[in-house]
Amino acid sequence: MKKISILGSTGSIGKQTLDVVRQHKDKFEVVAISANSSVDLLLEQIKEFKPKYVAVYNESSYIKLKSMIPSDINIEVLCGMEGLKTISSLPEIDVLLTAIVGMIGLVPTLEAIKAGKDIALANKETLVCAGDLVMSEAKKMGVSILPVDSEHSAIFQCLNGENNKEIEKIILTASGGPFRGKTKEELVNVTKNQALKHPNWSMGRKISIDSSTLMNKGLEVIEAKWLFGVEHDKIDVVVHPQSIIHSMVQFIDSSVIAQLGCPDMRLPIQYALSYPNRIECDFERLDLAKIATLTFENPDMDTFPCLKLAYETLKMGGTYSAVLNSANEILVSEFLEEKIGFYDIPKYIEKTLEAHTSIEKPTLEQILDIDKWAREYVSGLIK
Numbered sequence: 062m063k064k065i066s067i068l069g070s071t072g073s074i075g076k077q078t079l080d081v082v083r084q085h086k087d088k089f090e091v092v093a094i095s096a097n098s099s100v101d102l103l104l105e106q107i108k109e110f111k112p113k114y115v116a117v118y119n120e121s122s123y124i125k126l127k128s129m130i131p132s133d134i135n136i137e138v139l140c141g142m143e144g145l146k147t148i149s150s151l152p153e154i155d156v157l158l159t160a161i162v163g164m165i166g167l168v169p170t171l172e173a174i175k176a177g178k179d180i181a182l183a184n185k186e187t188l189v190c191a192g193d194l195v196m197s198e199a200k201k202m203g204v205s206i207l208p209v210d211s212e213h214s215a216i217f218q219c220l221n222g223e224n225n226k227e228i229e230k231i232i233l234t235a236s237g238g239p240f241r242g243k244t245k246e247e248l249v250n251v252t253k254n255q256a257l258k259h260p261n262w263s264m265g266r267k268i269s270i271d272s273s274t275l276m277n278k279g280l281e282v283i284e285a286k287w288l289f290g291v292e293h294d295k296i297d298v299v300v301h302p303q304s305i306i307h308s309m310v311q312f313i314d315s316s317v318i319a320q321l322g323c324p325d326m327r328l329p330i331q332y333a334l335s336y337p338n339r340i341e342c343d344f345e346r347l348d349l350a351k352i353a354t355l356t357f358e359n360p361d362m363d364t365f366p367c368l369k370l371a372y373e374t375l376k377m378g379g380t381y382s383a384v385l386n387s388a389n390e391i392l393v394s395e396f397l398e399e400k401i402g403f404y405d406i407p408k409y410i411e412k413t414l415e416a417h418t419s420i421e422k423p424t425l426e427q428i429l430d431i432d433k434w435a436r437e438y439v440s441g442l443i444k
């Protein structure tokens with residue numbers, strides 16, 4: 062029985078994780094769940110999965126949930142960042158599945174690593190902000206960082222039994238998002254509702270906007286660097302609109318290994334939880350003859366400058382990727398509130414990067430300070 066704690070159990074990945082657990086109750090047990098403010102759904106999850114702990118970040122939602130839990134349910138209700146840290150490092154858990162959105166996931170993830178817990182990582186912002194720190198802490202503690210992001214799970218599977226030193230390049234696939242093939246002129250006035258319509262995946266709002274700007278792919282290039290120890294010039298992005306090949310690895314002998322599957326996040330979630338084993342399941346099987354055509358094209362980095370900016374932050378090193386991420390988090394939420402336009406996202410990220418003085422080997426405190434600075438700076442630009 063693998064005992065799991067979940068950061069962000071009420072979101073897209075969180076709910077699909079619970080679906081995996083629901084199908085394999087003999088293999089997985091949910092010890093703790095958490096959310097920001099979705100108390101009604103948390104209560105439903107408490108009733109179904111009977112976790113021993115629940116953490117609610119938002120204080121008024123915490124008070125509300127406490128008042129809603131029936132007296133015959135025995136559960137410890139925790140609040141705020143302390144609550145997230147506690148459920149990430151419980152002595153009784155084996156793995157922390159981090160499905161929270163944004164760099165707020167960093168501190169609890171480090172807490173879990175320090176407590177010797179394996180991490181099933183969906184929350185890519187954590188590695189984008191603090192890849193060096195997280196991977197070196199994980200190495201020090203001997204814990205595994207198991208990728209949940211579909212592309213990184215694919216690469217992880219392609220590397221099974223291989224030697225990382227024999228990688229020639231990583232080929233990350235991108236769907237191209239809802240605006241693939243559009244021109245800059247066509248995109249200037251796009252709305253949030255258009256941007257939220259991902260062609261292949263049903264996901265949370267923040268990652269859906271990131272897919273529409275190709276920032277998601279940029280974040281994934283940075284995530285791949287840290288997960289697999291491969292430099293930016295050995296990570297390519299290819300647009301593959303069908304999202305059937307989830308990513309590939311090319312080796313020094315020219316062989317390319319790919320991982321394929323129907324677009325269903327439950328597979329990478331389950332693989333991260335069952336690793337190194339595979340578990341039988343009823344997920345839809347690929348019917349290649351029905352799909353008939355798999356196509357590929359180069360990404361258009363002029364129309365989608367966020368991907369170029371992400372590569373540039375990797376080239377520059379230091380804390381530039383953290384600044385890219387923090388500015389992007391603010392700008393995506395402003396775009397979702399219809400306060401800025403589509404191209405304001407790359408424009409203001411670039412300005413924030415220009416104003417930043419990078420630190421080579423940042424500590425956690427320095428990363429948190431930089432995050433605060435970047436959020437304030439970019440907010441000031443918008444006003």
Ligand SMILES: NC(=O)C1=CN([C@@H]2O[C@H](COP(=O)(O)OP(=O)(O)OC[C@H]3O[C@@H](n4cnc5c(N)ncnc54)[C@H](OP(=O)(O)O)[C@@H]3O)[C@@H](O)[C@H]2O)C=CC1
Binds near residue numbers: 072161183184
């Ligand atoms: N969705 C997908 O298919 C994929 C997602 N990912 C990555 O996984 C992560 C989650 O994405 P997704 O599931 O789509 O996001 P969602 O927006 O659907 O869910 C986010 C979850 O995080 C919780 N949360 C947000 N802020 C806080 C906070 N301050 N404290 C505690 N909990 C908080 C939310 O709680 P509440 O409900 O209360 O708001 C919710 O449970 C992201 O990093 C994303 O990039 C990666 C690959 C695929």
Ligand SMILES: CC(=O)[C@@H](O)[C@H](O)COP(=O)(O)O
Binds near residue numbers: 211237277
């Ligand atoms: C499902 C998943 O892993 C997402 O990150 C997905 O990759 C988004 O699709 P894009 O390729 O459009 O960014």
Ligand SMILES: [Mn+2]
Binds near residue numbers: 281
């Ligand atoms: Mn992905």
